[in-house]
Amino acid sequence: MTDTSPYSVRSMRRPLLLWLAAFAVSPVAADTLVSWDLSGLGGNQISTPVTGTATGITGLAITRGTGLGTSTCSDCMSSNGWEGTATGADALEYYSFGLSVGAGQSVTLTELAIGTRASGTGPGTLGLYTSLDGFTTALTTLTQNNTNTLYTLAHLSGLAGLTGTIEFRLIEIGNTQADGSGDTAAGGTLRLVADSTTGDIRLTGTIGTAGPDLEAPVLTGTDPASGAVGVDPVLGTLTLTYSEAIRAGNLTGLTLECPAAEYQPVIPRVEGSRLLIDIGDLPTATGCSLSVPAGAVTDLAGNPAASAALSFTTAEALAGCGGTYTPIPAIQGSGSAAAITGAVTTEGVVVGDYEGPSPALRGFYLQDPVGDGDETTADAIFVFHGDTDSVSLGQRVRVVGSAGEYQGQTQLSGVTEVLDCGVGATVAPVEVALPVPAAVGGVDYLERYEGMLVRFPQTLTVTNHFQLGRFGTLELSANGRLMQGTEAALPGAAAQAFEAANLLHLIWLDDLSQAQNADPVVFPDPGLSVANPIRGGDTTTGLTGVLTYTWGGNSASPNAWRVRPLSIATVDLPVFVSNPRPDAAPAVGGTLRVAGLNVENYFVTVDDGVNDICGATANMECRGADALVDIDGLTEQERQRTKKLAALTRLDADILALVELENTPGVEPLADLVDGLNELTGAPTYAYVETGVYGGDAIRNGFIYRPARVTLVGDFAILDDGVDPRAIDTRNRPALAQSFAQVADGARLTVVVNHFKSKGSDCNTATGGTHEIVDPDTGDGQGNCNLTRTSMANALVDWLATDPTGAGDADYLILGDLNSYLQEDPLRTLESGGYANLVAGDPSAYSYTFNGRWGHLDHALASASLVEQVTGAAEYHINADEPVVFDYNLEFKTTNQHSTYFASDEFRIADHDPVLVGLLLDPPAPRPGDLDGNRAVDQDDLDTLKLSFNQDVTAANATGDLDGDGRITVLDLRRLVLLCDRPKCAR
Incomplete structure (x- = not known):
């Protein structure tokens, strides 16, 4: 990569770079x-x-x-x-x-x-x-x-x-x-x-x-010293230091001669008071002499320096080193594959040592310390050396092997010789900045740095930690975490262009091996744990390591550009600046708090891996906790339950709309959660809406609420394809609606919890139900089953317009996992239907991450009448930012990780972040005849009216004067009976 266009020892081929000079001063x-x-x-x-x-x-x-x-x-x-x-x-x-x-x-x-x-x-x-x-x-x-x-x-x-x-x-x-x-x-x-x-x-x-400067610059030292022996043949630069700042004079006569060898190319340049002469590799065991003519350099006043000479002897060659070889850049070429294949001999400096048996990379990276001056050719190459461990960082070696490609990376294999050529020249990392330019002619921009020691000087953000526990890898991005295309742009060309730009912002950070489920995971230093986490949004600056094009050790972590540290020593590992965990749920204001949360398959029935006994028809595989026990004797189900309860408690919500609950006859996951919550609070603080099994899936939605804060109004209502064929409940989970009345003032609210069909599902055929449609991924960024989700959104809008719970109140709050990002059709359908998205104002907000892209799948939408009563809405970032391995599961974890990866807290209880909404509901308008303010006209109101019978109206009994004549009379009693909710106001 370095410019090495040579001067001849006898003639100069281009102008020498000039520097700044100095005058004598007082x-x-x-x-x-x-x-x-x-x-x-x-x-x-x-x-x-x-x-x-x-x-x-x-x-x-x-x-x-x-x-x-x-x-x-x-x-x-x-x-x-x-x-x-x-x-x-x-x-x-x-x-x-x-x-x-x-x-x-x-x-x-x-x-x-x-x-x-x-x-x-x-x-x-x-x-x-x-x-x-x-x-x-x-x-x-x-x-x-x-x-x-x-x-x-x-x-x-x-x-x-x-x-x-x-x-x-x-x-x-x-x-x-x-x-x-x-x-x-x-x-x-x-x-x-x-x-x-x-x-x-x-x-x-x-x-x-000022005074006249009449003194010429004087040579004060050289490197190497004149007369030195054993000088490194690949020294790279000769240095002459003068007594003051110099500038280039007439360098035409500058020569370097090494007898019995061709003249060496030299590139003189001036830096301050030093004359630097960049040279090629020198012959070994040879006396060399440098001649600098008088006037080759001057001071700023133009006083010429005297002539100078430097002689030295290079070190003897180690066996085989120093002979003719093919430079690494020539092997690499500027394309996506090796320019030279087959048998080659090359030399370079070891910049990455990943030798040893699997799961090591079983080889090392060798870099030409000078390069060929062509920015498009990589100066390094991977040497596959099997299980052998024979080199060390900084060592110059000579390798004989066969050049070719392996899984997209140029390498030497079939190595027959690796010779120690001593300590190599220092290789400085090449700076690379993200985002990189797009590929040209099928050649990735990063191809020019393949195998080289690189440094990313900018601040990079952790945008993908999904493979951290399994492969020890993180995906980092420039300019913050990356958003999903359809979160930020409309589906189709705009979203596709957004994602194409995303790809140019990314680089993987990988560890030193291909091990899976390692203990410890090296990132962050000194090892991953719940006490030392990596979170989405963490940042690191100045990432340095070897740029490899490799997989993570399994096809689940495919070939990609990866930076690997030089070692697991602290000095070689990146330092991360934390995106701190929230210490409390968001403050959303209001007098009523409503939360929506996907609890990620909360099943009371444990999956034994054998019997399919769950689901609406008790013939489906159970999900959630398996029949495993950790080192402390806790079952997976106990670990799961503990974390779920911690999160639900921390939410401090009056109404909890939950998604992915077990839907098996005779099993009530909500009762289990409510029992746990009440045990933690020491009182019957929580209750749940008893729906029983509904729909045909293994999971359903449900409600938990605080009876001291809200009461149920009427029965729950369910939207399935029996109500509206567009609901397609063989794919979408049926929507569940329940109306609530605020205990303090009777203000009403209807909450609807939803779980639309997932993007990863197969909707390529329509064989699972009479209302299913063929609904494949069209490539516009919305994934599989978009029409199915959009159909459900249309059905939901029309269903709510019918007041399905009979609450007589237009305040609706739609919550749940809609499996749709912000700009996608289902969300725009709901918004067109009159519902305002409460968390759409922040372009960097998120509730979920997939493939290193962030966005909302979990939404809160309010009807037009409810919007003005919303005091706040926010995600509670306790899940999506956390590594997957911090959940309750025990698979693929060592017994040590049973504890280091687990805490009985609210973090990583699921894969989706909760959404929390604050409400200050408008008090209901007084109802004629409702004398006790309970929004019903009943016997209690008759009894209240009788207490003031035949009395003048006072402030205390004014609501009983239904005919407005100033007295409570039999006429008022008759009017009240006509207003009764039940015949004769029977209780």
């Missing part, structure tokens, strides 16, 4: 030399004048290059038109500023404080250049983002003894956008922004007295 004071105040500026100015200078210093106004235009902003200077060039710096796209030094003075610059902010389509990388070398070489580079960022650049130490005028330019390097998504657009903007402390941009330094 510093006398420290100062802010010049400042530019951006406060109050609107951004569209042509230039920004200087607002402060030190004595004797004149500042240069901030201007922009001719390739840029102006744009507006606040407290900043803004330019648009940044589009960059893929081949280097764009000389027309820059900000310019600087200073002029007064006569008889000199300055030594120490620091530049400057703030920038790029739009997402603006420049990703800027270089700070100076007129001292004609804007040839960047002093340093800045990586942009779309937030105000203050840079304090202390890379100016070589700028000493400066006189005259010095101009700086911030120039775009390359054409990568700040958000990493592609090339810089012509409309990209970049702002210079004010330092929030001082409101300005500042150049800081010291002022001294």
Whole structure:
């Protein structure tokens, strides 16, 4: 990947990069030399004048290059038109500023404080250049983002003894956008922004007295030292250090000669006070001499350095090392498969050692420390070495084997020789940023980094932890966790485009082996447990490791781009910043709390794995807990029940609408849960709606409620395909509705709990019932059975319009697992039917995760009359963020993990997050004749009226004056009898 275009030892093939030089100085004071105040500026100015200078210093106004235009902003200077060039710096796209030094003075610059902010389509990388070398070489580079960022650049130490005028330019390097998504657009903007402390941009330094610089730079040291023996043949760089900052002079005569070998390619460059000469691999056991002619470098005043010479002897070759070989980049090529196949010999440095018997990867990654200068070819390769363990990190080795592809990764196999060639050159990780560009010609962008040591400098988010317990893997994403396509966009082309973009934001983090169900799981350090969890939304910055294209050890974790750490030592493992667990259920306000929760197959009947005795007809497989016992003697059912009760208690809801309850004759899971809740509260706090078995599935919906807070109004009602053929209850679970009255004031509410058909089900045929339809996945992002779910939504809207419970109240709350994301047809059907989605306002909200994508399957929708009575609605993130292995199940867990993966708490009780709604219900309008306010006209009201018979109306008995004549008379009694709910108001 490194540019190694060579100079000949006898002739220079391209201009040498220049650096910054220094004059002799006599510093006398420290100062802010010049400042530019951006406060109050609107951004569209042509230039920004200087607002402060030190004595004797004149500042240069901030201007922009001719390739840029102006744009507006606040407290900043803004330019648009940044589009960059893929081949280097764009000389027309820059900000310019600087200073002029007064006569008889000199300055030594120490620091530049400057703030920038790029739009997402603006420049990703800027270089700070100076007129001292004609804007040839960047002093340093800045990586942009779309937030105000203050840079304090202390890379100016070589700028000493400066006189005259010095101009700086911030120039775009390359054409990568700040958000990493592609090339810089012509409309990209970049702002210079004010330092929030001082409101300005500042150049800081010291002022001294200028004097003529008559002394030439002096060579003060070399690496290797002259006369050294045993020098590494793959040293890579020769270094000459001078007494002051230097610039390139006439390098034409610079030569490196190693007798009995071809002349070596050299690439001289200058950094500060050092002359660096990049070289190719040297012959072994050979004397080499470097000759640097006089005037090859000068100081800033132009004083030429004397000639210099360096001689050294390279180390002897270890057996077989140093001979001719095929470079790794040549084997890799720029395509998706190896460019060279068959027998090869190559050399490189071990950057990833994953040797040993299975479940190890059984090999190591070898990287060329220099590369071929082609950005499209990977510089590393996997060496499959069976069960052998023979190399170590940092070792240079020579390998003889056969090149080819294995499951999409280029590798050497059939290895016949691995020779130790000593300690290799240090390999620095290559920085890679997400999102990556899309594949071109079927070649993934990451192919160019296959097998290499890489670093992702940005902050990445845990978006997928489903395989953490089984394979030790996490999927990380740029720009936060990834949302489902149909959560964020309409089904069809928009959702498909959204998901295509998702794929470019992802990278897998994997451990060092292919083991399944390992103990411990290494992420997060020092090992996964309920006390040290990984949660969805956790973040890590600077992820570093070897980029592999491998599977996780099983087809359930297929081939993908994976970063693997160098070791399980803390120093090599990523550090995660936690998305903290909620310490309480969301505060949703109101006087009534209603929660919806999928309890994920809560069965009282234990699945023995043999007998199918569950379901509406007692001939279906039981779900939920198996007949297993943990190391502490707790059964799976006990573990499950304990966690369910903890969550239901923490919800502190007055009405609980539950999904996925056992639906077996003679078995009542709600009674079991209510008994547990009442045992925890020490009182008969909870009750349940007794529906018995309904529908034909193994699971059903149900209600738990607090009788002290609400009472039942009438009977429950069920929507199945006997009520409306569109309900298709052989696929959807029948909807359950129950009306409740608030004890405090009689205000009524009808709650409907639903469980629509799942996306993973097979609806390709219609053989399970008379109302079923052929309903396959159409590829629009909504999955299988979308028409079935939409049909149920239409039936639900029409059914509720009939007041199925007879409550006489239009306040409806739809809850449950609708198996539909926010933008999908079933949700839009319900919204078109007059129901408002209460959790749709936050684009980053979620209740469920699948395949590393997040969104809502669990919804709360309110009828038009109820919306204004909603005080809050929120998900309670106790499940979806938690790893699957923290649930009650014991399969595939070691006895140690029976306890380290389990806690008797509310976390990971199911796979869906609860949705909690707060309500402040409007009190019911007074009913004529309802003298005691219980929303019924009955014998109690007659008895109350008789107590005031033949009396004048008072504040206490005013509701009994039904004819409005000011007295309670027989006429009022007759009117009340006519209003009775039952004949003669019989109780």
